[in-house]
Amino acid sequence: MSWITEFPQLSRSELLTVRKTLDEAYREFSRSHGEAIENFFDPLLAFLVWIENLLISTPWWLVIAIILAITHFAARSLKLTIGVGISLFLIGFFGMWEDTMSTLSIITVCTILSIVLGVPIGIAMAKSNRIQAIVTPILDVMQTMPAFVYLIPVVMLLGIGKIPGVIAVVIYAIPPVIRLTNLGIRLVDKEVLEAADAYGVTSWQRLWNVQLPLAMPNIMAGVNQTIMMALAMVVIASMIGVKGLGQPVLQSITNQYFTQGLLNGSAIVVLAIIFDRVSQAYAKRSQRHMGGRHD
Amino acid sequence: MTDSLIKIEGLYKLFGRTPAKHMGLVKQGLSKDEILKKTGHTLGLKDINLDIKRSEIYVIMGLSGSGKSTLIRHFNRLIDPTEGKVVVEGQDIMTLNDAELREFRRKKMSMVFQRFGLLPHKTVVENVAFGLKVRGIGKEERQQKATQWLADVGLKGYEDQYPSQLSGGQQQRVGLARALCTDAEILLMDEAFSALDPLIRSEMQDQLIELQEKLHKTIIFITHDLDEALRIGDRIAILRDGELIQVGAPADILLHPADDYVEKFVRDVNRARALSVDTVMKPAKFRISAETVGEALKEMRTSKHEYAYNVTGDGYQGALALDQLEELDKSEYGELLTDEHYYDSDVNVEPDAVIEEVIPETLDQEYPIPVVDEEGKLQGELSRDTIAEVLSPQPEAGEGEETEKTG
Ligand SMILES: Nc1ncnc2c1ncn2[C@@H]1O[C@H](COP(=O)(O)OP(=O)(O)O)[C@@H](O)[C@H]1O
Ligand SMILES: [Mg+2]
Numbered sequence: 001m002s003w004i005t006e007f008p009q010l011s012r013s014e015l016l017t018v019r020k021t022l023d024e025a026y027r028e029f030s031r032s033h034g035e036a037i038e039n040f041f042d043p044l045l046a047f048l049v050w051i052e053n054l055l056i057s058t059p060w061w062l063v064i065a066i067i068l069a070i071t072h073f074a075a076r077s078l079k080l081t082i083g084v085g086i087s088l089f090l091i092g093f094f095g096m097w098e099d100t101m102s103t104l105s106i107i108t109v110c111t112i113l114s115i116v117l118g119v120p121i122g123i124a125m126a127k128s129n130r131i132q133a134i135v136t137p138i139l140d141v142m143q144t145m146p147a148f149v150y151l152i153p154v155v156m157l158l159g160i161g162k163i164p165g166v167i168a169v170v171i172y173a174i175p176p177v178i179r180l181t182n183l184g185i186r187l188v189d190k191e192v193l194e195a196a197d198a199y200g201v202t203s204w205q206r207l208w209n210v211q212l213p214l215a216m217p218n219i220m221a222g223v224n225q226t227i228m229m230a231l232a233m234v235v236i237a238s239m240i241g242v243k244g245l246g247q248p249v250l251q252s253i254t255n256q257y258f259t260q261g262l263l264n265g266s267a268i269v270v271l272a273i274i275f276d277r278v279s280q281a282y283a284k285r286s287q288r289h290m291g292g293r294h295d
Numbered sequence: 296m297t298d299s300l301i302k303i304e305g306l307y308k309l310f311g312r313t314p315a316k317h318m319g320l321v322k323q324g325l326s327k328d329e330i331l332k333k334t335g336h337t338l339g340l341k342d343i344n345l346d347i348k349r350s351e352i353y354v355i356m357g358l359s360g361s362g363k364s365t366l367i368r369h370f371n372r373l374i375d376p377t378e379g380k381v382v383v384e385g386q387d388i389m390t391l392n393d394a395e396l397r398e399f400r401r402k403k404m405s406m407v408f409q410r411f412g413l414l415p416h417k418t419v420v421e422n423v424a425f426g427l428k429v430r431g432i433g434k435e436e437r438q439q440k441a442t443q444w445l446a447d448v449g450l451k452g453y454e455d456q457y458p459s460q461l462s463g464g465q466q467q468r469v470g471l472a473r474a475l476c477t478d479a480e481i482l483l484m485d486e487a488f489s490a491l492d493p494l495i496r497s498e499m500q501d502q503l504i505e506l507q508e509k510l511h512k513t514i515i516f517i518t519h520d521l522d523e524a525l526r527i528g529d530r531i532a533i534l535r536d537g538e539l540i541q542v543g544a545p546a547d548i549l550l551h552p553a554d555d556y557v558e559k560f561v562r563d564v565n566r567a568r569a570l571s572v573d574t575v576m577k578p579a580k581f582r583i584s585a586e587t588v589g590e591a592l593k594e595m596r597t598s599k600h601e602y603a604y605n606v607t608g609d610g611y612q613g614a615l616a617l618d619q620l621e622e623l624d625k626s627e628y629g630e631l632l633t634d635e636h637y638y639d640s641d642v643n644v645e646p647d648a649v650i651e652e653v654i655p656e657t658l659d660q661e662y663p664i665p666v667v668d669e670e671g672k673l674q675g676e677l678s679r680d681t682i683a684e685v686l687s688p689q690p691e692a693g694e695g696e697e698t699e700k701t702g
Contacts, residue, residue: 195412200400
């Protein structure tokens, strides 16, 4: 009775067969469909390249000016605007401007993609308990599965490059938008919803005039988290050929360049802080009427 | 105006997973608790039949959990019944499809909510215009109309504020303006004033009554507060555990509570303040028709009345007491009757006066006081005995005190 002392496991040869079959099947799939899938993502690639080129080819001072303008209109805080200006200047001063622009472009694209995909999924989850029951475990897996594991099939399918990088980042970063859109809509005050229904809204009017605006604080929090997670993925994404601040960091790890690692790491942190502060200040400002209801 | 506008027939609502399956038990007459224990379903409403007339304020009253909110949500189908009909102007609204139901809600009924249900991210004027926006009416037109209604509820100048910047009373005025702005004929108000401080609440009640005098809407008003019900209701329906216990005019409910439950509501009400004279006055039976003192004396002696109301071809003249006339000298019998002969010449009790206001006059008089309306017509009489009877505590409706129910 060997199973008492030893785990009853597949024999090596059986295991090998299983692996071989699955790998073979997937390789076959990627050989036959890889190109079609790549073509499918072409517009996305074009968009990404366009944004990256735009950011890099625009004079640095103009980019800074635009970012400062956005900061100002979003947050209306002089302190924040000055801080952002100084940070961006320092990044360029230490020779990281181009990498930062690459990272900025990929983060922008990933964030847009996450919102475009995530918000509708979140809405669907809020609408149907069944969809929620199906999607929630998938999100759990996406968030706990080590990023390297799902990089493998993506790379097998699409090779190394920007698109697999974007896909990896989006898979990693999209769950918060979905979860918080779902949560936000489910938490909308029932009486306000009833009021809207009592005045004869269509389900589209209900979504647009009531559910989304009232869920906005939560959705914004989700977007914020998504951006932070996307930034955290930058280093891992650089392993599969995504240009940007991640690559020098990766280089520093293999070559033990302490200062280079620190500088580029700091640039990532600075980007994160800018995104975070600006989006939070904007959220706070746009929702100043939502809190503190009298009763 | 007595034509019926809304009819509710045989309405049942059972909350739970498979309500239709358990309707048998409900019809067997099992109590709410028994049904909950046996089936896990909550009995919301049981065999409700209502008939609401055009332009009346119909109050639905009951303790918390008695099913008031459930009932009012059937009027515009925010809740669908398990069984029964809701008929508005002859049309059973259960037969409406989605698009028709939306149309019905946009045009026929509007609703005011206990916690206001305003959109926090929209300005006050946008909130008021919401119903029109939903209907697809252009921005300019709806803003203009909303501004007008805001002025009508006394919130001129608050157009561009946000709800969170307003007090509770002001927010509910916005809720009321929003409901009126759609020009819906029927207004549903679910404990609309219950969240407000007492002073603000009575202000809002006054405002509602005042608006109703102009607008003549049909208002279904939910409350758990009997004073509020008596104050604004034309008729009151009382609900307990999903069942209709009594429907009647305010005075009916006060003077003839149907059972212990209603009795308990009614007990603490100050009747002198809640009832008007016409609800308790008696018919003025003793009438004579005399020109002179002598004629009056003669008529009263033959009919053996201690007092009488003199009604001539010119209408009501005044009230006479036999003993006062008998004190007069025979030489005065030929005189015409004047104010100095009538005992009510310096009192004036109108039918819609509140009893409290007329207590002093009534108690001062040995004889009943005539109740005379604005046009000078005699409507009835009010005696000390009647007042005493109305104001003294009622005998218990049931045998002894019911044990206090908890929860
Ligand atoms: N959606 C629901 N599901 C289950 N039970 C409900 C639901 N809505 C109301 N009830 C029950 O129906 C009863 C009446 O509730 P409600 O109409 O809110 O009372 P009221 O407004 O008079 O306080 C209560 O026992 C309540 O628990
Ligand atoms: Mg209620």
